Amino acid sequence: DIQMTQSPSTLSASVGDRVTITCRASQSVSSWLAWYQQKPGKAPKLLIYQASNLESGVPSRFSGSGSGRDFTLTISSLQPDDIATYFCQQYDTHFTFGGGTKVEI
Amino acid sequence: EVQVVESGGGLVQPGRSLRLSCAASGFSFDAYAMHWVRQAPGKGLEWVSGISGNGGTTGYADSVRGRFTISRDSAKNSLYLQMKSLRPEDTALYYCVKGNGGSFQEDFFDYWGQGTLVTVSS
Numbered sequence A: 001d002i003q004m005t006q007s008p009s010t011l012s013a014s015v016g017d018r019v020t021i022t023c024r025a026s027q028s029v030s031s032w033l034a035w036y037q038q039k040p041g042k043a044p045k046l047l048i049y050q051a052s053n054l055e056s057g058v059p060s061r062f063s064g065s066g067s068g069r070d071f072t073l074t075i076s077s078l079q080p081d082d083i084a085t086y087f088c089q090q091y092d093t094h095f096t097f098g099g100g101t102k103v104e105i
Numbered sequence B: 001e002v003q004v005v006e007s008g009g010g011l012v013q014p015g016r017s018l019r020l021s022c023a024a025s026g027f028s029f030d031a032y033a034m035h036w037v038r039q040a041p042g043k044g045l046e047w048v049s050g051i052s053g054n055g056g057t058t059g060y061a062d063s064v065r066g067r068f069t070i071s072r073d074s075a076k077n078s079l080y081l082q083m084k085s086l087r088p089e090d091t092a093l094y095y096c097v098k099g100n101g102g103s104f105q106e107d108f109f110d111y112w113g114q115g116t117l118v119t120v121s122s
Helices: none
Strands: A004-007 A010-012 A019-025 A033-038 A045-049 A062-067 A070-075 A084-090 A101-104 B003-007 B010-012 B018-025 B034-039 B045-051 B058-060 B068-073 B078-083 B092-099 B109-112 B116-120
Touching (some): A019 A084, A019 A101, A045 A062, A045 B109, B003 B092, B034 B078, B034 B109, B045 B078, B058 B068
Parallel strands (some): A010 A101
Antiparallel strands (some): A004 A019, A019 A070, A033 A045, A033 A084, A062 A070, B003 B018, B018 B078, B034 B045, B045 B058, B092 B116
C-alpha cells in the first residue's frame, strides 16, 4: 500500500501569513493527488485535484504543486475561515490519505 | 444541487451486521463511481470501498475485504454498504462520497455526505 506522510501535523500561523503544508508519498503517484479541507464537525471538502487543479468555487489563495512523491498545498494569505484540518490523498493505486495537518491561528 | 445523504448507522454488538444506505440526487447517478470513506473518532480518513458507475467493478480496503459488500441500485439512486462480522475497530463516521469519474480507479472525491455513525460495542 502507498503511505502518505503529511507535515507538519499542527501549524500555528497568523492572519495574512503564507502557509505551506507538505505531503510525501511512499512511492510515485504521478499527479494523482488531491487535497481536502475539513472543518470541525463537517465533512471534508475538495480543494485541489490532480496535484494543482483548483476545484470550482475554491478561493484562489489556495494552490497545489508537485508530482511524483512530493507535494505541497499553499495558502497564500491565511484567513480566519481557513481554520481547519487539511488532508492529502493519493488516488494512483486505490486511495490513501495523509494523517492531516491542523491549521490554527 | 448534488446531495448524498447517509442513513443506517447505530450501535451494534461485535460480530453482528449492519447495512448503510446513501441516497443520491442532483447528478446522473449511473455515470459516477461512488465510495465509502470512514473516520474513527478524532482520527484521520480511511477509504473503505468503491464501486464503478455501472456497478461492474468494486474495490475494498484490506481491513474490510471479505466482511463488507458495496452495492448500488440505479433505479433508486442509492448506494449501500453491507457490513458483517463487525469489530470494535470498525467504529467510525461513515461517509458516502461521490467520485469524479465513472471508474473508481484514478478517481478523486468531489462531494461528501455528512456521515452516519457506526458504533461497535458490547
